[in-house]
Amino acid sequence: MLRIEYSDYEALRAHGEETYPNECCGVLLGKHIPGEEHNAAAINAVSQIVRADNTRTDSAHNRYNIAPRELVKIQRQARSLGLDIVGFYHSHPDHPAQWSKTDFAAAPWLGCSYIITSVEKGKAATTNSFLLSGTEEDNKQFQDEAIEIMMATTSPQNQKGRA
């Protein structure tokens, strides 16, 4: 399961609107909370999102890439805050919020969450999250995961899929 503050959730969706018709991308910093007893699901708890530049200027409408140098910088930032990289987000302009073959092929961050927001005609529509499970490249798979959105003034509200 992915846990994220409402403000961060809205910010990553807004990022997709700002970069439309191109894809946006960014990094989720937080903590991985292992599942406890009774088969409870592990949680990727997001404390902060970090916007990143999409370096795929040749095909930014349907591809994204974060420069490794920027990732190193973001990882250092996470370390200084006592946080880890627990996932990533990007947008799909005028395409569904479902992972693609390209997303899957270029996804080596096992255990991390991959958030995808569909942006339809410039407006953020659906936001989904997928956990990259498995132990190695050969058995990895994307699994649908629930998004728990933490509201500032109310108790946690479970939300899956639709924004």
Add this chain to the structure above:
Amino acid sequence: MKIHIPTPLRSYTGGLETVSIPGTTVNTVFEQLTGKYPELKQHLFTPEGKLRSFVNVYLNDDDIRYLESQQETAVTDTDELTIIPSIAGGCCLN
């Protein structure tokens, strides 16, 4: 020297985010690292011993692939290596 391990590979270093490994070159540090944490090896290197294409390694602020001596580059105890997998994707084929 310190080596920073990315989130997905920490299960092979006992959960450690940073490990200290001695060595005089990037290669010797890698040998020591994978000797101490053998399960890391298959995730970092191909069976032929080449760094996997989606694995990036930075010596301080430099990608080792672009250093003149690459993995033979000399290192000191105060240098830091950061292992960082690539992140990329996209919505569709065309």
